[in-house]
Each structure stands twice: as C-alpha cells, then as structure tokens.
Amino acid sequence: MTISVLVLLLITACWQDYCGYHIRNALVLSGTLLGFLLNFFLTLEVGIADSLIGCVIGLLLLLPFYMSRMMGAGDVKLMAMVGAFVGSNDIVSVFLSTLIVGGLLALVVSWRQGFLRRLMDNFIFMFLSALSVNKFKSLNNNLSVSEETPNSTGKLPYGIAIAVGTITSLAINHSTLMID
Template sequence: MDYAIAQQLAAALLASLGLLLFIATWIDLKSHRIPNALVLLGILIGVLGNGLAPAGFGFNSEVLPGGLGWWMAFKGMGYGLMMMLPFYVLRAMGAGDVKLMAMVGAYVGPGTVIGVVVSTFVIGGIMALVVAARSGELNRVLENVRWALFGFMMKSSTGQITNMSEGTATSQIKLPYALAISLGTLWWLAWQRMSG
C-alpha cells in the first residue's frame, strides 16, 4: 500500500478516536455517564482498524503508519482495562471511565496505552485540585486523601480490601473523568509525535 494512503487511513482512524472521545466527554459533562454503545463502537473500530489496516507501527506513527494487528489491539484493550480496574474496585472511578480507557487501548495498543493512562492520571489529578480549589473544598479533599491513604495502608498491612470512600467525609465534587481521559490521550499522542 502506498505510504500516503496508509497515512490517510491512520489519520482517519485517529480522527475517529478523537471524535468518540469528544462525544464521550460531552455526554459525561452533561450526565456523568459514558454510554456503553459508544464505547463498544469505539472498541470495534479500534480492533477492526488494527486488524484490517496494513501492518505498521500504529496509527500515530510517522515512520510506518498502520495497524498493530488483532492481538495487539486486544492486548491494548486489556492493558487499558486492567490499569484502570483497581480504581473502580476502590470506588475511586466509574465503570464507564474504565471501559473508555479500554476503548483507547484498542486503538493505540499496549505500549501507548500505558503512557495514556499515566498522562490521564496526571491531568485528572490537576483537574481534581482545580475543581476542589474553585469549590472551596480543597482542604477537605486533601484531608480525605490523607485518611484514605492511611486507611488503605492499615488495611493492606492486614490483608483486607478497602475502598477509597471509607472513613472520609463526603464531598460534593463530581469530576467528569472522560475529560481527563480525552486530554490524557491527546497529550500522550502529541508527545509521541513530537518526540518520535
């Protein structure tokens, strides 16, 4: 396949990821939910794109844009899911956020999704601090984090499972995490392009 056509196909697949993330963020901002149908559509496009597109180093590659293959798409989806799942178990994140990161992993593969998750956590942490400061709840949030970490360490040392909401004062802050996932994905893909 011609390099220019491969570039256009990769750009189209990246654009579809950007569009799906935009829609997920929009819905999450309005309703604090991420529709399963949207995530499933994205997983299908990511897996099919990676499996059917000519082989390459990923849709974001300038050297050889193309699909990573079926296995790498499923592996990326699994990595995205498994890296976020503990936060759902601890009740620090919603199921829709976990599934959305799995969708991103289906597009970008296992190597890239690790960077996306780290970027998402950094951006999500910054967003949480900004929202807490603007709502006047920064001290309460920091106190909650302190007690949650203390409780987690204490329960972990005895082999018990805890969740992040135990023993903390409740907060009214709801963070639409699809925004952090979208920004984290875009940031990491842009950084890959600039450094590659």
C-alpha cells in the first residue's frame, strides 16, 4: 500500500511539473507527512526513524543541484518526500536511478527542442571547468561556449525523472528480493 500511495503522489507531481514546471508545496509536504505516517503504522521494513533519515538524505542529495541553480526547490522537496517513503536503505539507489533517467530526459528534451549541441557543449564546459579550463584552452576554443557561465538549454520537468527513477529503482530492488 505504501508504494501505491507513493506512485500516485509521483504521478501527481509529474503532472504538475509537466504542466507548469512547478511542484506544489501542498503535495510534497502532505506526501512527506503521509510517508512518515504510513511507515510508522503500516510497514515493518521501514520504520519512522528510517523514514526520517531517508527524507533528510533525499533532501541533501539534491540540495547541491538546487544551490547551483540546476534544479528547482520543488524537485529537492520531492526527493525528500520519496526518502520519507522508501527510507535510508533505498534512497541512494533511487537517487542514482533518477540521475540516469534525468540525463536521458535532458538528452531527449534537448534534441526535440534543437538544443542538443548546446547541452553537449555545456556538459563539456562543466567537465573542463572542474579540471581547470586554463589547461584546455585549445579544446575550449573549438567549442561554442566561452569561459563565462554557459547559456541554459531550457527548463526540464525533473519531477518526471524523479518519478521514473524512483519507480524503476523500486521495481529492480523488489524484483531482486523476489528472486533471492
């Protein structure tokens, strides 16, 4: 039942994010509270303490992306809500699945909107910046970016990536448990 409620909340978040690039606070706050309550009263594998820890970890995993303006606060709060449902044991695998799905989603959206080249240039720019751009001046001159912050390739409804990453991770984790 807990997973079913989580999936319904994630579908609602996807719809909100897709329609307006905004996930409502009422959804994530009530969903987080519901995750705590369901884990306190119904589940044996995730208790209230694990639910609280999962929520905090979920928040902390996406917080750097929000602070660097790569994603909105609603996405961070949504991942915290997911952590309240799945607990500390599953939130890291959910996060990793979400990153993979988010990367694929970014590629598809950029391709459809004609920004794939800019997305690739921005990725290379960030990679080279991390390694020190000054050492790679010759490579940097061949890109369509400068040493200034690259232009955005547009908005991405990352709530969709969180939902698909969560459902995929939980499906893989639960099917593995069934096989064992």
